[in-house]
Amino acid sequence: MSYEAPLKEMQFVLKELADINAIAQHPGFEDATPDMVEAILKEAGKLASLVIEPLNNIGDQQGSRLENGVVVNPDGFKEAYQQFVENGWPGLHQPTEFDGQGLPFLMQSAVSEMWNASNMAFALCPMLTAGAIEAINAHGSDEIKKTYLPKMVSGEWTGTMNLTEPQAGSDLSAVRTQATKEGDHYLIKGSKIFITWGDHEMTDNIAHLVLARLPDAPEGVKGISLFIVPKYLINEDGSLGERNDAKAVSLEHKLGIHASPTCVMSFGDETGAVGYLIGEENNGLSCMFTMMNHARLEVGMEGVGLSEGAYQHALAYAKDRTQGYSPGSEGRVSIIHHADVRRMLMQMKAFTEAGRALAYVAAGAHDHAYQSTDEKVADFQRRRMDLLTPIVKAWCTEVAQEVTSLGVQVHGGMGFIEETGAAQYMRDARIITIYEGTTGIQAGDLIGRKVLRDKGATVSELIAELNEFETTLKAQSGDDFAIMSTQFSAALKAVTESTKWVLEKGMETPHSAGAASVNYLMLMGTVLGGWLMAKSALAAQREIDAGSTDEFFKTKILTARFYAEHILPRSEAYATTVQSGVGAIMDLSIENF
Template sequence: MADYSAPVTDIQFVLNDVLRIDQLYDLPDFGEVSADLVDAVVEEAGKFAAQVFAPINRVGDVQHSTARDGDVVTPNGFREAYQLFVDNGWMSLAQDPEYGGQGMPFTVHMVASEFWNSANTAMALCPMLTAGAIDVFAAHASDELKQIYMPKLISGEWTGTMNLTESHAGSDLSNLKTKATAHDDHYRIKGQKIYITWGEHDMAENIVHIVLAPLDDAPAGVKGLSLFVVPKFLVNDDGSLGQRNDVQVVSTEEKLGINASPTCVMSFGEGDGAIGYMIGEPGQGLACMFTLMNHARLEVGLEGAGLSERAYQDAVAYARDRVQGRDPETGDSATIIHHPDVQRMLMQMRSMTDAMRTLCFDASMSHDIRTHGADATSRAYHATRFALLTPITKAWCTELVNEVTSLGIQVHGGMGYIEETGVAQHYRDARITAIYEGTNGIQANDLINRKIIRDGGAGFSALMQEMEDTLAQTQGLDGLTDAFIQAKAYLRETVEYILNKQADSKLFEGSVAYNFLMQMGYVCGAWYHLRAAVAANQQLLSGASNQGFYQRKLIAARFYMTHLLPRAGAYGAAVNGGSAISCPLDTSAFG
């Protein structure tokens, strides 16, 4: 079983010392939240994940969730584990008390989600999508729909899904064939959706589908899309469940990973049409759906951090136990953790995971302030900051998790390639994260177009100023700042280059976007390590206990600056020189 004591301490350090989550406690909506309460949630989430979700992770990978006669059967132990999740109130952590929530910051939800993803990513996807559905109702639904659906979703008794993709329409949603027809006080939905995560299962009594579809008389394109709630079972006036709606699972996909999470083909309206109710206004469906999608993008980035943590834990435990070769200094028989190259891989896994986690929680704190901030200026600042960090969180973390989980296999050597160790599952489970909720290429295009070019780099400049503020606190950290200062300056040059060149060719943005996102991700990662080093150094100077922990944070920061931050320069060079070869390319180049 995974050891969750290390991430508990790491998470508390990030929240309390690096990001200073206590600034959220001063906001009016969080007056009842305290450091002791959040620390207790972190500890209990770690225990729950280790004791309930982690033991069935391998079971789910082997057994899969399977469609049988219109139902989906989950692997052994999943129904019971999910019921414990509901009984312990984990779904309601950061939800509105008016509908049964506990009213904590979204950041606390994200902390718990890291544990769920680390322990059992397939299981974690179910509450993740439910949380996104709750966001859609809270932001866009009528009071009547909120009263019907939000209490049950917040309790976890009902689960939520997101239905966008069709077989001919993946990322491009402008040509959806699913249609909605007005009928009295509701709509009749007809069509088929694919890749619907947890679209059908046996863990909850009702499943609430959030469905994107045009009205049958809507104009073509994304401006004609509307959003609907389509429950598996209709809800009676007294809140009890009524008849089965006209929505069915057709099949579940055979996949590379996350096998316990059913990825469903869903059919709406094989009979008279599935009954649905509109969320928001006609033609505003995509705007409403982005509430769910932006939530999901943060949590997918967090999947990267959680899976990386699990892969690291498994790798370091194996390295401490596996005897192979001899100690380079003593010549004695040694465990492989004594070998420099294994130490390099482990430290790379550790320092990447630390940076990913901090980025995820930093973005979630901006979400909290943009939503609950005490003044308009603060809310506006963090709305821009949240928008800027979201594509980086999703894409950079999910690029890195594929590298970290691959290194986890490498540390295990041949045993890593054998399924019984479980580390190959982490690698397989991680691969989808760079694809779903908008591929990383889409995230990169969003970053460069909407978050850099559209405001002339204003949001970026504000983040650069925050980095300057951190540098002003680095006295006594000789050797840590030089590489960061250079990388930050080069990143600013890259942004100026993008702003100056973006009008030269319609192909320019797409040709440089990915490399720019990766450059910015690595610089942000260095910034978070620098902030961690400042906090750790302060603790060491104050004579705090657990000196070894803080020394390790300084080591991780130095490793990142010397081994990983140089990658930012290479990505920057690809931006500044790469468009010259990329923009003229046409299909003949791939002969």
């Protein structure tokens, strides 16, 4: 996989849309200079293409397996992870007080895209560790931070998230795992399912973050506490002691991400797994959401990465595969000459670039929110980040389903054959709309907590910004921009009217918000994608007006126009479904399904 083209695109988005230069002005981020950003992206591209990507198919074919109670990873994974650690990638965004590099979250997001484009199964391991670090740093005691964070920041130890249980699924109020206090620690007993990288031999230790209940805890989510449960107990001098009573008892057989061990974890089969409280008792869900919100942005980035990988794979095939004849060309041609193949490739390209733009803008809002010294700026950016998080997570992953499926279609019948590699992107992508809360859960969060709860104040700020941009876009001359302007105005009207409908009708019946939520989220993602693509086009036109002859900028404008013509019109259909109400959804009796 080549990173030459996407590197230029990534740098463009970092500068023009996510405003990396402004982020670099915040205290602590001074090292994020343009030269440093370029160097980081180039080195990440080398590691991704030369070390991690070659293991993608190997991992898919071999998978991880459980042998005699030990998880065995595919050939090359341990060595690749050690190189990943030696090059300092786990600590890119992590706190300097624990020997991290302290660079913006936006930079971590950008390199995370490369890890996922090259090998999502591999990328899941450091992604979960980064989320665990954030939760521990935010809520752990000084002693726990001192014990765990330096090793996790360096990548010497990894971290996991243990929420789900067989009877609970996404309903964490049904969690049954028990925690009993014993001296300075707790004994954990119970089981968890779907634990990504729950066990492996790539590092010396694994820090499990586990949700459990105390004996006298109240019912529901208010009675959940969070504990850190190490695979190996840690001695007072920091050395590793005996194996804790926590182990993987089986691995799931999955549609995709075969190299990533998805474990059924058992805690306390014998004496009880030793764990230590993170945060306060019965406040575990709040602590865990620190990790989950981080993970939701990262999962959205998984969608972008997989889309980029599938696009590059399909593009290379389309340029190489000879089939049929094309008007204006002599003899048989490669399939990229055919209009419908170009349509599919453009759709893949436009969706990927729009998803990247949206994910980077959200990551940039994260940096502004937590690093700005201006309270008004920080508060605004926090609201913006909170609003965008479910959209990034759900829209970028739903889009990835379409992009990776199109990648198979570009290959034709060969796409259905595993040896071409096209199908793996589609299989690997299928989980990401489910990870960290399904699309429906993200949509419920968007419409319930982010729109209805504050009576539309935050989303109205965003729509006001879109209205200002509409005026700017209309003022730009040229046929391409006229098309973008017309389509964007229609899309803006759709999202404005749908938001008004949600605010007026969202609480009309118990099911009103739920019936509208996913289509409202898809509407928001589609329109925001159109906004950022058009914004990119304006930035590209400025470069052309300044004398640049780089074809990259012309391509940017054409891709934005394609998005406006072929994707943005979906917003009007989404708006129609949002405003159709609950009748056709809820009127049919369960017996008649």
